[in-house]
Amino acid sequence: MPEPVHVIGAGISGLGAAHYLKQAGVRAIVHEAGPVVGGRAGHVRAGDLTFETGGKNFSTAWTRFGALLDEFGIDEFEPQHPGFHIVMKDRLVALSKERTLSGDLRLFRLLGLRGALQLNSFLTTARRNAGRLNYSGGLIEEIEQRLDHATIDRHFTRTVSDGPVRLFSIIMGAAEPSELYPSLLMLFASGFGKGEHRAIKGGIGRFHARLAKAKTIRFGSRIERVLVEGGRVVGLRIVAGGRAETIPASRVVCALPAHQMKTLIDLPAYARVAADRIRYHPLALINAVYDGPVFRDGVHSIMFEPGSILGHCSANRLDTPEHVRFTLSGQAARDVLDLADDELIAAAENAFSERLPIRARRIRAHIARHDGGICGYAPHFTSVKRDLLRGIAAIGGFDIAGDYLEGHTMEGCLASAEAGVRRLLADRTLPVRQAPMRSRSHDLETQMTLQAAS
Ligand SMILES: Cc1cc2nc3c(=O)[nH]c(=O)nc-3n(C[C@H](O)[C@H](O)[C@H](O)COP(=O)(O)OP(=O)(O)OC[C@H]3O[C@@H](n4cnc5c(N)ncnc54)[C@H](O)[C@@H]3O)c2cc1C
The missing domain is CATH 3.50.50.60 (FAD/NAD(P)-binding domain)
Known part of the structure; x- marks a missing residue:
């Protein structure tokens, strides 16, 4: 053989x-x-529950992942959140994925004219070139040469950098805009609007x-x-x-x-x-299930502000408002990532409750500590x-x-x-x-x- x-x-x-x-x-x-x-x-079983401990969402635009789903006969999916709330100027602002990419007037008013133009121009470039942006083609190198002389925060007004742009840097690299570079942001933003985002019914473990x-x-x-x-x-x-x-x-x-x-x-x-x-940034993911809904009033997913130990938190699925995925990522999170399990969960719940008070009782929780972290390129x-x-x-x-x-x-x-x-x-x-x-x-x-x- x-x-x-x-x-x-x-x-x-x-x-x-x-x-x-x-x-x-x-x-x-x-x-x-x-x-x-x-x-x-990965995933873990906790009694009758299954917790996905890291990556789980995919886009219908992904050809390799899609081909494997077809080959495996996996054809039941659950939709991703159509939008999210972002903490800006000390309040929760609702954003829809669709409108953020196509130009949300309300958001643009919050960002001011200069910031709105910066964001719009960036996202338009990402969207227009989506088909040509990848780490194997020439276009990304042009973008690197044009923009990678300074970190992401240096390319935008403070309001844009701390708000919608930070949303990307936290999700894509568990890091602040001051720690990542624009080419990665451009690449990530170009994929954001492509296809529909879904999770596998029954979990990524399948x-x-x-x-x-x-x-x-x-x-x-x-x-x-x-x-x-x-x-x-x-x-x-x-x-x-x-x-x-x-x-x-x-x-x-x-x-x-x-x-x-x-x-x-x-x-x-x-x-x-x-x-x-090549940089990696650590994070922790807490899956917690409560005896009643935590997300409510049209809120399914929250992006937190600079200085919060929370990066973003979402309902595990659109129809499970009682199951929260707390992601502790970004600079402030690193101060608490080594806390004992109980302390870390309490810290996450306190930070969350500042924006949306948790009124239900926690039944079960699991912490996945991704000490190696995710790649910020x-x-x-x-x-x-x-x-x-x-x-x-x-x-x-x-x-x-x-x-x-x-x-x-x-x-x-x-x-x-x-x-x-x-x-x-x-x-x-x-x-x-x-x-x-x-x-x-x-x-x-x-x-x-x-x-x-x-
Ligand atoms: C919280 C979180 C949320 C995410 N969300 C998404 C998402 O929704 N969608 C998405 O597409 N991506 C997401 N990602 C990213 C995605 O999960 C990762 O990019 C992907 O899982 C990385 O896979 P990998 O095989 O490259 O590395 P890993 O998953 O790290 O696999 C490496 C494996 O090697 C093993 N190993 C380590 N050292 C050794 C050794 N010396 N000898 C033998 N084995 C070893 C480890 O135990 C591990 O099983 C997320 C990541 C995290 C952390």
């Missing part, structure tokens, strides 16, 4: 890589340090269960090191069941966040610098990515997938997995290690490899 490709991580990027490898006829073994699949888009099906996954298998000799991958150092072992491996896809990937392998200096530029990301991929290409048999390459949505992770697999299988310089008996299947694999690469 041909040697398998070893995939590190069973989040959507790793499972996606195993899926695309399987499509190309290549055997994959997925190593997962934890006991379950899903990573930062998707991962199907994606994991018929794959070889070794749970509790933590990769400590990718071993490289003479510029090629030769093995993996693994800790499993408290024991360390080294196994031979000639092809590896590392599907971890950038800050973890770079600790597993020695990258060339220029790629190390590139990887160090880097200024001039295209050149960062170029250096990173040049460094990866210098190591035979090694490739990457993850939230830091093609966008940090689940679709972006799948796109990165597909691209990583394509690059890996196109590596024609790999040593042919198979014994003569195995050469037929190797030929078969090579054919499939070439098909996949073409």
Whole structure:
């Protein structure tokens, strides 16, 4: 049998890589340090309830995610909130997604003429170029060159930056506008109006269960090191069941966040610098269920103001106003993220109640601490990515997938997995290690490899 490709991580990027490898006829073994699949888009069972602990919403415009839903026969969905409330000038202001993008006069009055024009021009550019904005095309590089000389806050009036623009920076990077760069904002805003946003009925776990099906996954298998000799991958150092072992491996896809990937392998200096530029911001997500509705009076989702420990909070689904997802993100949140569970929940509820008093009693809660956080990319990301991929290409048999390459949505992770697999299988310089008996299947694999690469 041909040697398998070893995939590190069973989040959507790793499972996606195993899926695309399987499509190309290549055997994959997925190593997962934890006991379950899903990573930062995971779920947990708490009695009769299921809590989604990270990513869950998708857009109907996402082609890879949509194709997998079709393949898995998952066809029952729940709509996302049509709008949200944002705390501006100390009050809750209702925004509809549709109208914010097309120009909401009421919002524009709040922002003042200069701010309104800035926001309008930014969103119009994002919307008009939506089809051409991605991390693989040339347009984003032009935008980086034009705008990434300063952080997002420097491009807008204070009211716009602290209000509608912060909404994007908190959701897309768990960070303040002063911590992120406009190219990422442009990319994210361009996807905001595309397609309909939905969640899977029954939870994101259904998707991962199907994606994991018929794959070889070794749970509790933590990769400590990718071993490289003479510029090629030769093995993996693994800790499993408290024991360390080294196994031979000639092809590896590392599907971890950038800050973890770079600790597993020695990258060339220029790629190390590139990887160090990619930022992640920590956050915590509390799922809490109450004995009565918390959201009411047409409020389903709130974006909080700078200085609040809350980034945004939403009803888990449009029809579950008693189930709140509190997201603690942004600068002020980082002061409290290490509090004990009870204190963190109380702090979140207090901050929430300042805007919408909680009148119901909490029945159950679960905290997911995303200490590694979500990816806030880097200024001039295209050149960062170029250096990173040049460094990866210098190591035979090694490739990457993850939230830091093609966008940090689940679709972006799948796109990165597909691209990583394509690059890996196109590596024609790999040593042919198979014994003569195995050469037929190797030929078969090579054919499939070439098909996949073409
Ligand atoms: C709170 C939150 C809300 C989000 N909301 C959305 C959303 O609504 N829609 C959307 O599209 N995206 C959303 N995202 C982003 C999306 O969830 C992530 O981009 C995506 O899940 C990342 O997947 P991944 O496979 O790249 O990484 P991960 O999910 O982090 O997977 C990495 C896996 O590798 C394992 N691992 C780590 N180290 C090792 C090791 N050394 N050896 C072996 N295994 C290891 C981990 O246990 C983990 O399972 C959200 C993220 C968060 C945190």
